[in-house]
Amino acid sequence: MLARVSTPPAFKRLPRAVREQQMLDAAVKVFSKRGFHAASMDEIAEDAGISKPMVYAYLGTKEELFVACLHREGTRMMQAIAGAAAPDLPADVRLWRGLKAFFGFVGAHRDGWAVLYRQARGEQPFAGELAAMRARLVEVVAGMLDHALRAEGREVSAVDLEVVAYALVGATESLADWLADHPDADPEKTATRMMNVAWLGAGQLLHGVTWHPQQDPA
Amino acid sequence: MLARVSTPPAFKRLPRAVREQQMLDAAVKVFSKRGFHAASMDEIAEDAGISKPMVYAYLGTKEELFVACLHREGTRMMQAIAGAAAPDLPADVRLWRGLKAFFGFVGAHRDGWAVLYRQARGEQPFAGELAAMRARLVEVVAGMLDHALRAEGREVSAVDLEVVAYALVGATESLADWLADHPDADPEKTATRMMNVAWLGAGQLLHGVTWHPQQDPA
DNA sequence: AGATTTGCCTACTGGTGCGTAACCCTACGC
């Protein structure tokens, strides 16, 4: 008896653009779960519902795939933040909106984002990529602080500014990790907490209050 | 003619305890340079001036070796900090000494420490190990804050405390990264900068000053 | 209706690197 000449392909053919996104989704998921090296192209392909050669055909080698993930997620995040903090608002409002957008983003992309960034930190080939993005963030924050400072007629050395901005960004990333690990936590509340630490601390600095190691016998 | 029956073994035999430390030194170096997966046992062995089976004989599998590194470095760090911050001092002094010790440690172990921790964050098997250590740190910091708060008759929810402590620890780690990447930076000065951000921000909170999202049209 | 392009697969290879088996040699205890 005649079997169906062509088995109705239980899995549909999809246009490239769609499949690419599915692959990236799968890649982000697997990379974040396993880490770059431990992740296998086979698992990514399987998770995307496709076979391995397709991944190579569309997104290239493993490294290129990872970079693609980094780019997509990074761009999404940057847009989310940039869209929130217009440059003509007072510093605290900009900071607040930026934080809200940032934590909102992390909350919505819990598995993807945070862990992807946890990964990229370690692996040599991508550390640079990531560092560049963080540098942009630090620069923005430092710019905000500088702006606020000048508005009060004060000034601080560039390196001081950079370091404070670095600390602020680090604290924020740390809370993002915390948020990613506490699925039931509220992004906005986390943003508020961060704002408290950041703005009050930075605020003091802005007003010229500083701390010095007074007597220190040890 | 008779060659020397036993070539005077150009490389000496050493007692186990010594070789183990050499191996750990090499492992820390290689792991931090390459990352866990990309590091090869062969390279570690070679770098330690020994052959691979010795590493397996003394320190076990690759994972076990990494954990051993983590433990040694972690313990060293914790001791450096614990030795600096006696529990009966005022909170700001404790914080200051702790920070000084921490950044001093990182400054002295630049390549080893910081990068090792950058690694452990990502790799699944060790993230827990690392998280536990960080949790201990967070707990200590939170305890300090709580202590200072109670001394002023105020009280804050445990989760609030935890989050602030988390942010502080994150900011500190971030500056440690910065320090590790700027070999000519001064650890103590970095500690001072961190102290400024942390103590002033936390200090405000301690005095009941908080920030709220006032009107927020967007 | 062909012809061609595009989506998709099964099945391999080649390299890399963990972990081990089997063996050697020097020191020291007795």
Add this chain to the structure above:
DNA sequence: GCGTAGGGTTACGCACCAGTAGGCAAATCT
């Protein structure tokens, strides 16, 4: 002076996985 234990080595098995060759079928074009 001789056994035994501990420091040390070379050389391999084996599994895993990135990347590829070669081919089939459904759209789409002409």
